[in-house]
Amino acid sequence: MAKQRLPYTEDQERLARYAKALAHPARIYILQFLERQCACYVGNIVDELPMAQSSVSQHLKELKEAGFIQGAVDPPRVKYCINREQWLEAQALFAAFFGQGE
Amino acid sequence: MAKQRLPYTEDQERLARYAKALAHPARIYILQFLERQCACYVGNIVDELPMAQSSVSQHLKELKEAGFIQGAVDPPRVKYCINREQWLEAQALFAAFFGQGE
């Protein structure tokens, strides 16, 4: 039996990680917003979402840790934008995943 | 301010829902396995994964509830396969999402 196999492949782990970052509509919204705006401040995002500033900050942190976005301090504000390199990697992983069947 | 806006669009909700179903490497594995095998029994999947039968059953339940797979009783076993229609919908949602930037 294969029970003592190494758990999962690197790609499976990474895909699951990206998927988890996308597993909340607020984070989907933020990423789509950043796609349109190219870059924007935290306050702009807070104004758009139906939740507290601290909650938005938490979602931004998760997107950053997943690699989807990156922040740059622009005192007294923080400007966020898509991390294009990681975005493309995620895109490729999802495309490969969904491309298997067809 | 836009704080009293309807939370999220239908597509954002659905994409987040699909993403959540993909947010665990075991579920990625199961879907890829089903893609290769076309259809198989629960026991075949249990043999492949490093977790208890009850845990695998739980993951199958989540994939089924998300719409990715469907089961058919074939006594005394249950045969699972990809739900092609929903798979294609998820594929389209992810493609549209990642296609926005490029």
Place this chain on the structure above:
DNA sequence: TAACATCATCGTATTATTGCGATAAATTAA
């Protein structure tokens, strides 16, 4: 300096996820 603006982090509460063993349900085989 003092007040303000912006954002991150802390502490907390609630709920969801993950995994397990045990058990139930359903069917088949002896």
Place this chain on the structure above:
DNA sequence: TTAATTTATCGCAATAATACGATGATGTTA
């Protein structure tokens, strides 16, 4: 009928996710 096989569900424990208000950190403006 009894035993065996297969899968789902239950109950539990541990951990993670979600959201909030309060506070902290940092830099700006008055």
